[in-house]
Amino acid sequence: MDVTGEGAEEAERKAPRTDRGRRTQRAILDAALAEFGERGFHEASISGITRRAGVALGSFYTYFDSKDALFRALVNDLSAQVRDHVAPAIRGAQDQVAAERAGLAAFLDFVRAHQEIYRIIDESEFVDPDSFRRHYSSTAERIEARLRAAAARGEIVDTVDEVHAWAIMGMNVFLGLRYGVWSNDRPVADVADVVAAMLARGIGR
Amino acid sequence: MDVTGEGAEEAERKAPRTDRGRRTQRAILDAALAEFGERGFHEASISGITRRAGVALGSFYTYFDSKDALFRALVNDLSAQVRDHVAPAIRGAQDQVAAERAGLAAFLDFVRAHQEIYRIIDESEFVDPDSFRRHYSSTAERIEARLRAAAARGEIVDTVDEVHAWAIMGMNVFLGLRYGVWSNDRPVADVADVVAAMLARGIGR
Structure with missing residues (x-):
């Protein structure tokens, strides 16, 4: 399985050679x-997209082969955008619980600014199942790797494994849906604090 | 908001009066x-459904007004099936962490036996957004209520709130995707034990 997504991304985009092309x-x-966020994959059109982008239809085909190829490239692009937005927050934290807290806070901020991401990733399950699977597999592998590294440094329990990674990813996705997409009724810092306390000590007495 | 879903369900099904009708x-x-799980909403047909069910087309319209109405009724029905399957496991546990463990284990068992549930709930986001929202809102409200009751009994920390409920729901949904739908490569009890330990004590050192 191509868990990084890089291979697929290269195949779907025709890499531009100039800054203008990029x-x-x-x-x-x-x-x-x-366009996909507002209208969904099936209703979206290439002409609608080029109109929004302010580029000629010919330019579209310079960079993408089809609406399907663009959708695949977009899922990979969003996956990379989330990763790149969250990574610095995680790297800057002083221990792993603080890192997970910062990662969630950065993710919630990203979702509030790009709410369409949910509709697109969710629709990829139907439009492009491989991208859907790659997005979550690669995200979970990244989380597992950072948890194992933190366990090796002695910051968290040494039993962390893939189950923890999927649990944390699931928490973050659903908290993003509730507090990023559905409503902004709770400050990001507040949501992140609750999760950090749960990760640090659990909810048991 | 109709968080139980019962109102909507009644409106979408024409309640049968006899055992045979039920x-x-x-x-x-x-x-x-x-049919919806295999073919998706758009490709699924009423005639395909009645053929699978072994009932006459006329019988379909005795109980449902349309394919849309059937889909809505099915989301409500699945939501209720999950709840009814998980509830006894939760009630039988001796404390709230054990209850959450048992609830997750029962959910994973249910998903392994009814893998189509993911495709249908996920597709409801596009086919019937109200049902999608109601399914997750009502599930989260149920989790929050049981956490608050457990906090009142002194079994878990008294800071539990809606964030914990959404976090636990998100964990369970993604663990169900990974260990119920994608692969059975990990015993249910094993996944549930990992989550129970995380809920009891966290992952901090």
């Missing part, structure tokens, strides 16, 4: 986020 | 689970 490709991906 | 309606719902 800007055009970026504009198309951003427009695709808006 | 069996026919049950057969249609079970066939719908297979």
Whole structure:
């Protein structure tokens, strides 16, 4: 399984050779986020996307082969955007519970600013199951790797494994749905504090 | 918000008056689970469902108004089936961490036996967003209520609130995806033990 997604991403995008090309490709991906997020995959159109991006239809085919290829590239792009947004917050924390807290807070901030991400990742289960699976597999592998590294440093219990990674990912995804997409009724720091306390000590007496 | 789903369910099903009617309606719902799970909402057909159920097309309209109404009834039915399958395991546990462990184990068993549930609940986000929202809202409210009751009994910390409920629901949903739908490579008891230890004491040192 290609868990990094990099291979698939390269195959789906025709890599631009110039800065201008990279800007055009970026504009198309951003427009695709808006169009797919608002209309869903089936109702979305390439012409709608190029119109939003302010690029000619010909430019689209310079960078993407089809609406399907663009959708796949977008899922990989969002997966990478989340990773890149969350990573610095995690790296800057002083221990692993603080890192998980910071990662969740950064994720909630990202979701509040890019609510369409849920509709797109969720729709990928139906439109492009391989991307859906790759997104969650690679996210869970990343979490597991950082938990194991922290256990090796003695910051957390040494029993951490794949189950913890999937549990933490699931928490974060659903907290993002509730407090990022559905409503902003709770401060991000507050949600992150509750989870950090639960991760640090559990809820048992 | 109708968080129990009962109101919506009654509106979508025409309640049968006889045991035979209830069996026919049950057969249609079970066939719908297979048909929607295998083909997805858009490709699924009423005639495919009645064929699987072994009932006449006319019987379908005795109990459901349309494919949309059947889908809504099915989401409510699955939501209720999960709840009814998990509830006895939770009630039989000796404290709240044991209850959450038992609830997760019962949920994983249910998912392994009814893998289509994921595709249907996930597709409801697009086909019937109200049902999607109601399913998760009502599940989270149920978890929050049992956590608060356990806190009042002194079994768990008294800070438990809605965030804990969404976190636990998210863990369970993603663990069900990974260890129930994608693969059976890990014993249910093993996954449940890991989560119970995390809930009891956290992962901090």
